[in-house]
Amino acid sequence: MVSRRGFLGLTAAAVAAAAGVRAAQTWTPDLPVFLSAARPADGVCEAYAVNTKLFYADRVYGYTDGVVDLLTELGVRTVRERVTSGSSPGALAQLAAMPRLAEQGIRWHPTVGLLEDWPEAAAATAAALGQLTGPYARAVGGDLGALLHSLGGCNEVDGQDDPQWPAHARLMQTELWRQARSQPLLADVPVAGPSTRTDVTVARAEALGDLSGVSDWGNAHLYLHGRSATPQIDPHLAILERCFPRAERWFFTESGYNNAPNDDAGPTVREQAAATYSVRAICDFFVRDSIYGRFELLDDPDRIDFTNQATVNATAERQAHFGLVAVPADSVSAATPETWRRKPEFHATRRLLRLMSDPGPVFRPDPFGIVMHGGAYVQQALVQKRDGRHYLLLWRDVDVATPYPDAARLPVNPTTVTVHLQTARPVAVYHPVLRGDPVHTQPPSTRLTVDLDGDLRVVEIG
Known part of the structure; x- marks a missing residue:
């Protein structure tokens, strides 16, 4: 005692x-x-984000009202998806949805550009940022601070079929930094670097080099392979500190768990285990001043033959089962929002975020x-x-x-x-x-x- x-x-x-x-x-x-x-409790909420694909208008994310309702119910503060421009159905769906999310206090981390855009880096970056400072700024009355959480560099640059990927990634990131910092509407928005794969190596990190001059935050992907997050984060940070030695914060823009029943494409776990691991992971990333970017909100329809494990492996699509919300229907047309099922992880995350929520001005605990x-x-x-x-x-x-x-x-x-x-x-x-x-x-x-x-x-x- x-x-x-x-x-x-x-x-x-x-x-x-x-x-x-x-x-x-x-x-x-x-x-x-x-x-x-002590730290501010609301920081736990700020340490969590969810990936969405609202620009996939021909998939389940095309049910925009249902997606907005889910995100609002979950209590998430940040979503991540690539910014798209033009007049495609996906670009228009994204343009309609993101200001609606901003009204609910949910801000956006848009990924800007693709590595393959490097031959036209300036033009591709200008098109993406122009979408933000043009149509999006008008949609939110010029207040991009209410819409944007941060900006992100290219996705998984070390996983591309490009022998010159380090140079091209640096080119794209430099252009993002230059243009974002030169535009008044974006000058105060934090810029994260490009993301790298879960299996990033010291050699790849050294090849990419120090990006601290063209980024505010570090960026990484770390899928957790059906295991506890606690021992996996620090070794990953140790590798990528070569790229972001002065990072103000880390954003693990893709992470999380998969519930696919096949056993031939990487470790996956049952939904209840993912719920246990994921709320712990939010805390693990929080205490490291990092953001846990959960991939992703929704499953995809996936017709599986459960006759035996061989038929499961032959018919199940692993990529269709990363979501916080299950989609039991066999097709997009049948997968309307009323058929969606919130997994245990969705409920556990919602409870934790609600318990920790305490928005307001900065204070010293x-x-x-x-x-x-x-x-x-x-x-x-x-x-x-x-x-x-x-x-x-x-x-x-x-x-x-x-x-x-x-x-x-x-x-x-x-x-x-x-x-x-x-x-x-x-x-x-x-x-x-x-x-x-x-x-x-x-x-x-x-x-x-x-x-x-x-x-x-x-x-x-x-």
Whole structure:
């Protein structure tokens, strides 16, 4: 038991260490962890984005009203998709949808240009940015700050069939930076670099080179292969710091989990496991000052023969099952919004975002002393809302399921975390994967215990 005197008697060194603890650090079960510094709770919401394809007018994203309704319900603040120009049905659908999302407080991260545009880099970039400063600016009354979250460079530049891809990627990124910074409507919009593949190597990162002079943020893709995100992020950042050594922030513009039942095209997991992993991943990226760009909102129709695993592999299309929302129909014409099914991950994410939502002016969170004991592979973050409530997010770096074809739930023995608070406070414990209301409450106290399995818990400290 840690007494009030114990808290007040912390040495200056211990207090300094407490304030500087990296929020995702795993602690040794027999040693205490001291926390005091908090971050704004709303930062968790800002650390999440979803990929959409509203410019695919002939696919399920063509049901624009349904897509806008889903995104609003989810509570996401940022969407990512490539900006398109011209008068194609997809470009017109995108132009109609993005201002509607802006009205709901959902901003856009448009990817600008394709690597293959490099021979006409200036013209291609001008066309894309002209779409933003022209039709889009008019649609939002000139306030592109309400529409745009950030701008992004070319997509997966190291995965193209182009032996000169590093030079061409740098050319496209330099042109994006030059033109964006020369236009008053875009001058304050952050610019992320080009993205690279999940399997990016040190050699490829070194070939691409330092892009810090033509980007504000780092950009990466990191698909999580049906495993815990916690141990995968830092090694990836270590590789790509060669390209973005002075990045103000990192945007992992594509990441997430796949629920396809085939076992011959990369690891995939059941929907419930993806829900557990994904809300933990939001926290993992948040504590690293990064944005988790979930790919993607919607599945595609996919007619699968479930007779046996061989027929599943022969008929299932892996690319059709990245979505937060399932599309059970066999065709786009039949896949109307009323047939869509929200997966467990959609609900878990919505609950977490709703719990953390606290929009408003910039504020400095108050420190709050916490000492924790016990637990293996436990990660933590401390945040605060503007009304004074603190929230302690707790999750574990453990795998919870095997991939397909078994896709079996792995047993995770709970570990008990004992939490000591510097002052007696009422407490409510939330389990976003399970439900939206608290699973446990207690009156003001300086001590509580949390039995932590594979799922995220959020402790509200009143």
